[in-house]
Amino acid sequence: MKTMSKLMTATATIALTVAGQAAVAKDLKYAHFQSADLSSPKHAAALAFESCVEGKTAGSIDVQIFPAGQLAGDNEVMEGLQLGTIQMAVVHDGPISAMYKPFSVLALPYLFDDQAMAWSVMDGTFGDELAADMLDKTGIRMFGAADNGVRNFTNNIRPIAEPKDMEGLKMRVMTAPVWVTLVESLGASATPVPWPELPGALQQGVVDGQENGVTNIVNASLYQNQKFVSLDGHVFSWHAYLMSDDFYQGLTEAEQVAVTQCSDIAKTIHRGMTAAQDANATTILEGKGMTVVPVSPEQKAMFREKAQPAVKEFVVGEIGEDWPNKLDAAVQAYRDQF
Structure with missing residues (x-):
């Protein structure tokens, strides 16, 4: 009986310990x-992160995913990360640039040749230095960045093949001034609209068009109110994997390793899915009923000639020459390898 009593006591102690944990x-x-389905790169990556972290930490971290802007708007999410009321988010470049201005250097148009170059730059010294500075200035930790798609112009008025075709169009841009400069340098008028409000703005005719990658055009059903898409690829856009540093510092060393490793896995899944959609842009968007307008290298050079100097002047005026010079050096270092 004593043995049985001891066994029962031990079992109860273990149960209480597990419950306490x-x-x-x-x-x-x-x-x-993005929407909560597996065709959305952000959500597929989020589910992978959840499974990875909870597995590696034996449940000591409980990941709760809030897709489709359920938790807050984009600027509010950035503020939540800074305050520590939101622990982690994957946020697009516009709201990041609004809080941390040096991130706007990545809005320099027609900069990267392809995904391989963009990934190499962001995974190298330049990306590391940007993340360290962002952490120091904002208290937000960046684990890395995945593709938000190569950004293309869409509209419901006419095909855009050259800069002159932009004149007079009302275009939605992300909520950071650098995007206003980009669109207005090409002759269109720019209206900042938060991401959750974009479909309604297009449907109601508040704006004629917008600019986004294939993933976002499909995921938010923007094609329903946009007839034309021009594959000019003006900016290689990003989704950054961000965490409140207050939350990170409260984790054990093993938990910190887990969230870092799992963020890298999520980022890789996210990149692959988005890059595949960009590579198949014509097929995907024609399948959604859009008229796809190809942009030749000569036409792209015309866009670059008008947009790049204006945006660079704006960015330098906002953040100085240091970050643009670092980015130019990183791009050149990549090219020098080949």
Whole structure:
């Protein structure tokens, strides 16, 4: 009887210990802005992160995913990361640039040749230095960046093949001034609209068009109110994997390793899915009923000639020459390898 009593006592102690561990699991609220299905790169990557982190930490971190902007708007999510009320988010470049201006250097148009170059630059010294500076200035930790798609112009008025075709169009841009400069340098008028409000703005005719990658055009059903898409590829856009540093510093060393490793896995999944959609842009968007307008290298050079100097002048005026020079050096270093 004594042996049975000891066994029961030990079993009860183990149960209480396990229950106690479960009770103190750290909640990780994870926000993103794409729909909650596996065809969405952000969501597929988020689910992979959840499974990875909870597995590696044996449940000591409880990942709670809030897709489609359910938790807050994009600027509010950035503020939540800074305040620590939101633990993690995958956020597009516009809202990041609004809080941390040096990120706007990545809006320099017609800069990267392809995904291989863009990934190499962001995964190298330039990306590391940008992340370290962002952490120092904002208290937000960046684990890395995945593709938000190569950005193309869409509109519901006419085909855009050359800069002159932009004149007079009302274009939605992300909520950071650098995007206004980009669009206005090409002759269109720019209206900043937060991402969750974009479909309604197109439907109601508040704007004639917008600029986004294939993933976002499909994921938010923007094609329903946009007839033309021009494959000019003006900016290689990013989704950054961000975490409140207050939350990160409250993790154990093993938990910090887990979220870092799992972020890298999620980023890789995210990149692959988005890059595949960009590579098949014509097929995908024609399948959605859009008229795809090819842009020749000569026409692209015309866009570059008008947009790049204006945007670079704006960026230098906002953040100085240091970050643009670092980015130019990183791009040149990549090209020098070949």
